[in-house]
Amino acid sequence: MPVLPSVCPLDCPDACGLLLGVEGNKVVSCKGDPDHPFTRGFLCGKMGRFPEHLNSPERLTQPLRRTGPKGTAQFEPISWDEAIGTIVERFQAIIAENGAEAILPYSYAGTMGLVQRNSGHAFFHRLGASRLKRTICATTADVGWTMTLGETMGSDIEAMVDADLILIWGMNVASTHIHLLPFLKEARKKGAQVIQVDCYKNRTSAVADRVVLIPPGTDTALALGVMHVLIREDHIDHAFIEAHTEGYGALKEKVLRDYAPEQVEALTGIAASTVTELGRAYGAARAPFIRVGNGPNRQWDGAMIYRTLACLPGLTGAFAKKGGGIHASSNTGQALPLALVTREDLEPHPTREINMIELGQALLDRKDPPIRALYVYHANPAAVAPESEKVLQGLLRPDLFTVVHEQVLTDTARYADVVLPATAAPEHADLYRSYGHFYIQRAYPVAPPPGEAKSNLEVFCLLAKSFGFAEPHFQKTADDLIEELLAQKTPLLEGSDRPALTAGRPVRLNVGDNPPLRFGRFQTASGRLMFENPALAERGYPTLPEYRPRVKDAAEQAYPLRLLANPGHHLLNSTFGGADETERREGPHRILIAEADAAARHIVNGQPVHAFNALGEAFFEACVTADVPAGVVIVEGVRWQSRVPGGKNVNHLTAGKGTLLAGGSTFNDNYVEVAPKEAKKVHLGDCQLCAESLQ
Ligand SMILES: Nc1nc2c(c(=O)[nH]1)N[C@H]1C(S)=C(S)[C@@H](COP(=O)(O)OP(=O)(O)OC[C@H]3O[C@@H](n4cnc5c(=O)[nH]c(N)nc54)[C@H](O)[C@@H]3O)O[C@H]1N2
Ligand SMILES: Nc1nc2c(c(=O)[nH]1)N[C@H]1C(S)=C(S)[C@@H](COP(=O)(O)OP(=O)(O)OC[C@H]3O[C@@H](n4cnc5c(=O)[nH]c(N)nc54)[C@H](O)[C@@H]3O)O[C@H]1N2
Ligand code: SF4
Numbered sequence: 001m002p003v004l005p006s007v008c009p010l011d012c013p014d015a016c017g018l019l020l021g022v023e024g025n026k027v028v029s030c031k032g033d034p035d036h037p038f039t040r041g042f043l044c045g046k047m048g049r050f051p052e053h054l055n056s057p058e059r060l061t062q063p064l065r066r067t068g069p070k071g072t073a074q075f076e077p078i079s080w081d082e083a084i085g086t087i088v089e090r091f092q093a094i095i096a097e098n099g100a101e102a103i104l105p106y107s108y109a110g111t112m113g114l115v116q117r118n119s120g121h122a123f124f125h126r127l128g129a130s131r132l133k134r135t136i137c138a139t140t141a142d143v144g145w146t147m148t149l150g151e152t153m154g155s156d157i158e159a160m161v162d163a164d165l166i167l168i169w170g171m172n173v174a175s176t177h178i179h180l181l182p183f184l185k186e187a188r189k190k191g192a193q194v195i196q197v198d199c200y201k202n203r204t205s206a207v208a209d210r211v212v213l214i215p216p217g218t219d220t221a222l223a224l225g226v227m228h229v230l231i232r233e234d235h236i237d238h239a240f241i242e243a244h245t246e247g248y249g250a251l252k253e254k255v256l257r258d259y260a261p262e263q264v265e266a267l268t269g270i271a272a273s274t275v276t277e278l279g280r281a282y283g284a285a286r287a288p289f290i291r292v293g294n295g296p297n298r299q300w301d302g303a304m305i306y307r308t309l310a311c312l313p314g315l316t317g318a319f320a321k322k323g324g325g326i327h328a329s330s331n332t333g334q335a336l337p338l339a340l341v342t343r344e345d346l347e348p349h350p351t352r353e354i355n356m357i358e359l360g361q362a363l364l365d366r367k368d369p370p371i372r373a374l375y376v377y378h379a380n381p382a383a384v385a386p387e388s389e390k391v392l393q394g395l396l397r398p399d400l401f402t403v404v405h406e407q408v409l410t411d412t413a414r415y416a417d418v419v420l421p422a423t424a425a426p427e428h429a430d431l432y433r434s435y436g437h438f439y440i441q442r443a444y445p446v447a448p449p450p451g452e453a454k455s456n457l458e459v460f461c462l463l464a465k466s467f468g469f470a471e472p473h474f475q476k477t478a479d480d481l482i483e484e485l486l487a488q489k490t491p492l493l494e495g496s497d498r499p500a501l502t503a504g505r506p507v508r509l510n511v512g513d514n515p516p517l518r519f520g521r522f523q524t525a526s527g528r529l530m531f532e533n534p535a536l537a538e539r540g541y542p543t544l545p546e547y548r549p550r551v552k553d554a555a556e557q558a559y560p561l562r563l564l565a566n567p568g569h570h571l572l573n574s575t576f577g578g579a580d581e582t583e584r585r586e587g588p589h590r591i592l593i594a595e596a597d598a599a600a601r602h603i604v605n606g607q608p609v610h611a612f613n614a615l616g617e618a619f620f621e622a623c624v625t626a627d628v629p630a631g632v633v634i635v636e637g638v639r640w641q642s643r644v645p646g647g648k649n650v651n652h653l654t655a656g657k658g659t660l661l662a663g664g665s666t667f668n669d670n671y672v673e674v675a676p677k678e679a680k681k682v683h684l685g686d687c688q689l690c691a692e693s694l695q
């Protein structure tokens with residue numbers, strides 16, 4: 001059986017190298033590439049079952065046209081000619097009536113391949129459609145990081161094995177970044193201490209020596225308390241500060257004045273002793289490494305959290321130590337600039353921008369012009385976008401023309417007027433860059449698409465042709481675009497192993513031994529890490545790191561419990577959500593609640609409950625657990641609406657409000673109340689799945 005290399009296309013920092021076994025025309029096995037330095041020969045359970053997904057009878061194989069009411073998933077097959085003809089006709093009518101801005105593309109991260117993921121931009125720019133502001137994931141973290149470090153890359157994640165202290169900060173690595181686990185293990189074997197900073201105990205807690213639980217969104221205060229200890233006890237690298245940073249004097253004054261451990265305790269409730277211990281541990285470490293995930297970036301002032309954390313290795317000089325530093329993202333976008341794929345230059349005039357987290361509101365309320373057509377590809381907003389109630393109402397609008405290009409009939413596809421069948425990664429070509437490590441990899445198709453499925457790029461080329469767009473760009477194949485990307489003369493591509501790339505092997509970008517200081521300076525205008533960033537004043541934002549407590553608004557007062565809507569272990573966002581096996585593994589739709597909060601509400605383990613707030617409600621089974629602190633409730637997993645009780649997933653409870661400055665998603669910054677759904681009582685410990693999931 002031929003075994004061919006490929007890459008995992010999912011939105012996961014690991015971007016694994018795959019080895020696909022192909023029999024006849026089918027991918028029949030999927031294994032981790034043992035020669036990929038980050039994959040190291042194993043995969044997560046999700047992708048271990050990839051062949052099941054690829055060969056599933058649920059795969060869409062033909063274009064479909066809606067025959068029943070929206071949302072009821074009643075369709076009839078049509079030809080590609082009819083499908084494209086219908087889309088062009090409807091788009092043209094809408095453009096004639098309301099202008100091209102009445103058309104909104106909506107895409108995110110079904111595939112992370114650089115070409116397929118970004119292939120719609122050129123078409124929609126050329127059309128003059130509204131732009132989608134893509135803020136649902138890590139925008140806030142990026143904005144915060146940039147405030148301190150500009151476009152600086154993250155520290156070398158593989159060098160973490162040489163760290164002597166590792167902080168896993170707001171990242172559930174045992175679910176979301178599992179290929180870090182061997183590196184953690186190796187570092188621990190060599191004596192490193194691992195401390196997890198999170199808001200509840202989860203799978204990752206099992207690999208930590210110490211778990212520090214903090215109230216959601218208080219990270220900035222904790223980090224400032226750590227800084228206070230570092231400065232007061234002089235765990236500071238003065239030479240590094242002199243050579244590579246600016247604004248230390250102002251930071252020092254503020255931190256010594258406002259953020260003693262006792263002050264942090266008064267601000268947040270985090271014990272002063274915890275702050276002091278963490279500060280001393282960080283200060284005493286030779287090479288401390290911080291791996292910060294995306295949890296805190298979904299808090300209202302999440303940007304400040306990343307900005308503040310990025311200052312810590314600047315104070316101790318950990319940036320210059322082997323194994324030390326900080327990694328929020330590899331931040332290697334500069335390696336393969338995407339402008340030649342996204343082609344903003346084709347826009348006839350600047351068009352309006354719609355923030356994707358406001359999709360529901362935008363579908364219901366935008367008037368300037370209204371959104372008349374929605375084209376969704378490699379995304380499932382009916383499940384993943386906040387404020388589901390509004391999103392679903394918007395999708396029901398009779399005057400909205402919706403196209404969904406998908407592999408399976410997702411929640412969103414059920415509302416489409418036209419559904420187009422999509423290829424999966426092993427069926428199309430692409431080039432992958434990871435946001436969690438420093439390798440890039442090219443992938444070739446290894447199997448034919450099922451039925452008539454087409455790739456994103458192929459469909460946009462067809463649409464461009466039907467619209468009569470004459471630009472040669474719209475005749476390019478994925479391979480053409482990959483070659484063009486790889487031909488760019490960027491410093492990070494320089495010297496890369498071309499034959500290996502051509503052979504579909506993983507190739508390390510030219511990031512050197514110490515990526516943050518790869519060019520001898522940080523990637524800010526001054527080349528220095530900015531403890532103080534004067535430009536922020538113009539945007540009404542503090543120029544120095546500062547903790548500002550989240551104040552509840554009037555509508556939130558009635559809802560005491562802070563909800564964190566985290567990813568699921570067996571899902572990848574909502575991908576695989578339609579599969580019975582995924583559902584079986586994820587178990588019942590659960591909400592994790594502290595013992596005291598459950599008792600106060602007469603809720604027992606395993607009991608059906610509903611959670612609600614001003615936005616809506618959703619139904620769960622209560623998992624009463626000591627792993628969640630009082631005042632916090634957790635839902636793991638973005639289930640398909642069509643597959644949970646009452647047809648309502650957790651995003652019926654999350655707001656489409658943006659974070660400060662970044663306008664990013666706030667999935668972890670919502671308040672709810674939880675109440676028993678019915679009087680049925682189940683005894684503590686009955687919920688077997690709860691017990692298993694926390695092992
Ligand atoms: N299995 C699986 N893997 C995935 C995904 C998936 O859905 N399933 N999704 C992928 C995608 S798109 C992304 S963006 C990443 C996300 O994965 P991560 O980067 O790990 O981010 P989250 O899981 O959202 O949150 C991580 C942790 O942060 C905690 N947290 C929340 N708020 C705060 C806070 O204010 N402070 C602190 N200190 N901690 C907080 C949460 O409790 C959670 O344990 O994972 C990717 N990998
Ligand atoms: N409550 C809550 N909501 C969340 C999150 C959370 O933690 N909690 N996480 C948020 C985050 S971090 C993110 S990144 C978003 C992700 O949200 P999305 O980007 O919408 O990701 P998925 O839900 O995985 O949906 C991707 C879809 O793309 C399809 N697909 C895969 N490959 C292709 C392809 O090549 N072509 C086409 N046309 N389709 C393809 C898949 O079948 C899948 O249905 O969700 C966000 N929503
Ligand atoms: S989802 Fe992540 S861990 Fe799983 S195979 Fe893909 S890249 Fe690797």
Ligand SMILES: [Mo]
Nearest residue numbers: 011136137138
């Ligand atoms: Mo994400």
